[in-house]
Amino acid sequence: MIAIESSIAGLISHLAGAIPLLGITDLGINGPSLIAYLINFVLLLGILTLFAYKPLLRVLDQRSERIRESLEAADRAREEAAGSQQVIEDQLNEARREGQRLLEQAREAAARFQEEQMDQARRDAETFVERARSDIQRERDAAVQEVRANFGDLAITAAERVIRRSLDRQAHEELISQVLEEGEQASAGPRA
Amino acid sequence: MPAGAGAKKLLLLAGVGLAVLMLVGFIFGAIGSAMFGTDQFLEKPEIHLSPQPVYPASTRNESLHLDDHTVELYSEAREQGKEKEEAAEEAGIHFEPLSASKFAVTNTLISAWFATIVIILFFVLGSRKRSIVPGRLQAVIEFLYEGVLGFCSSVLGPEMARRAFPVIATIFFFVLFNAWLALLPIYQFVGFVFDGEIKAHFLKSAGTDLNMPLALALISFVFVEYYGLRAHGLGYFKKFFAFGKLLRGKPSGLIDVFVGFLEGVSELVRVVSFTFRLFGNMTAGEILVIMITFLVPFVATQFVFGLELLVGLIQAVIFASLTVVFLSVAIRHEEH
Structure with missing residues (x-):
């Protein structure tokens, strides 16, 4: 029995020797080393996580937060600026409208004033013409009165002369035209 | 200039x-x-x-x-x-790897501690001031954070990204710093000398130690499954043990069982692929640097360093982003 076992062991060792590539220790597999590497890695992981990854990732987060905030602030400021721009625009428009209105008012007032002045002038002119007309009437009436008065005298004078002269036809006509001429001269005289 | x-x-x-x-x-x-x-x-x-x-x-x-x-x-x-x-x-002086159960401080473990300390100094000092208007170092760190957080958000949505961020970022930075710091010349010329030869280096890129990628893969795995469970409750396991249809007497349920089995296998295989992807890339990089330095000691190495900077970044991105993607698959609610 022992002989068989030892021969099997011998065979195995013989085979192992014949296939040296199978010797895993030749590649350096070593339990304690493996455990050492595992511990080493876990320690490294822990230290880095605590002292390097977490703090710096937090910084990265803070920074992206900060960037986001400042972008938002910039957006807000831009919106505000746009808003105030709108307000200014509105005010300008309002002012423009107000100016337009004032101008319109002034123009209206001027037109009204002109109209009034025109009316006034027309009225003045009419008054003046009226007065002139009545003056003329009066003058004419006075002249007619005077002519009428003078004509009576003239007729009497003419009649005197008619009577004094012989009443021939020719003399008669001469007399009449003479009287008329004198009468015309008399009536024209005060007018001239 | x-x-x-x-x-x-x-x-x-x-x-x-x-x-x-x-x-x-x-x-x-x-x-x-x-x-x-x-x-x-x-x-x-x-x-x-x-x-x-x-x-x-x-x-x-x-x-x-x-x-x-x-x-x-x-x-x-x-x-x-x-x-x-x-x-x-x-x-009979030759190197024999440590047996699988024996504990010792290995040169890769020291370099992982070194990277850990550098990372902690970098990030804790960089985020010490925490000013709204960042200084130079803080700006660099914030740039890195926002890169990782942005990627997480695009895959997981903002809320879950916030929760997953510490683990994802730590995986990313740990892989990245380990890969890049391993390009420092100090890794090559400081060690324990026997007869004028370095028999054991004091520092060795942690990615070239299978245990380091394995530890990260396990953490990624546990992290993903934890959030999967949190999102779905115990129903999460239905994905792997899909007996529902079969128990109702439908023979087509066999397909579901098989698919569930495949899901489970793929979940476990992820750990292996995570591990060996990182291990393979880091080891290949280290060997490449050593071999080129041996073949052409000066200048030619610079090109390899450039390549390795890129590889380190890519591996860090892959490890972190695959975790994110697996997480998004785990927490996704399937529409029925």
Whole structure:
């Protein structure tokens, strides 16, 4: 029995020797080393996580937060600026409208004033013409009165002369035209 | 930098200098020594897939088979005029990986601690001031955070991204810093010397230690399954054990059972693929840097460094983003 076992062991060792590539220790597999590497890695992981990854990732987060905030602030400021721009625009428009209105008012007032002045002038002119007309009437009436008065005298004078002269036809006509001429001269005289 | 013709001259001079240096490197590198018989500038590097224990010293010596007996045999062999390599072989001095259950501080573990400290200093110092208007360092860190957080958000949505961020970011930065810091020359020239040769480096890129990608993969796995469970409750397991239809007597339920089985397997295979993707890339990078340095000691390495910077970034992105994607699949509510 022992002989068989030892021969099997011998065979195995013989085979192992014949296939040296199978010797895993030749590649350096070593339990304690493996455990050492595992511990080493876990320690490294822990230290880095605590002292390097977490703090710096937090910084990265803070920074992206900060960037986001400042972008938002910039957006807000831009919106505000746009808003105030709108307000200014509105005010300008309002002012423009107000100016337009004032101008319109002034123009209206001027037109009204002109109209009034025109009316006034027309009225003045009419008054003046009226007065002139009545003056003329009066003058004419006075002249007619005077002519009428003078004509009576003239007729009497003419009649005197008619009577004094012989009443021939020719003399008669001469007399009449003479009287008329004198009468015309008399009536024209005060007018001239 | 002077302007115009002066700058051009300086650039030309630098170019010529670099070309000469590269030529010298080529001649005194491994290729040149094979072609022209020149003395090699560097000795042939020893490449180990597994990390080396460095503390305690007894474990280190044990894994290198350095004890009174072997050292004595070695010095005897050396006295007989044998080469270092031959003597070591004769004395039985060779590196043997740590057994799977034995604890020791390995050089990869030290480099992982180193990276951890650098990460903590970088991030904790950078986020110490926490001002709304960031300084330079804080701005860089915030840029990194926002990159990771932005990616998480695009896949998981803002709320879940916030919760997943610490784990995803830590995975990303841990992989990235480990890969990039491993390009520092200190990783190559500081170690424990025996007979003028570095037998065990003090630092070794943590990604080249299978345990580190495995630990990350397990964390990613647990993280994903935890949130999957939180999102679906116990119903989450229905995805893997889809017996519902079969129990109702429908034979087509067999397909569901099979699909559930596949889901479960793929979930577990992720751990393996996560592990070996990172391990493979980091190991390949390390070997590439070592080999190019050995072949052409100067200048040529710079190109590899550039490549490795890119690879480190890509691996960090892949590890983190795959975790995010798996998480998004796990928490997604299927529409029925």
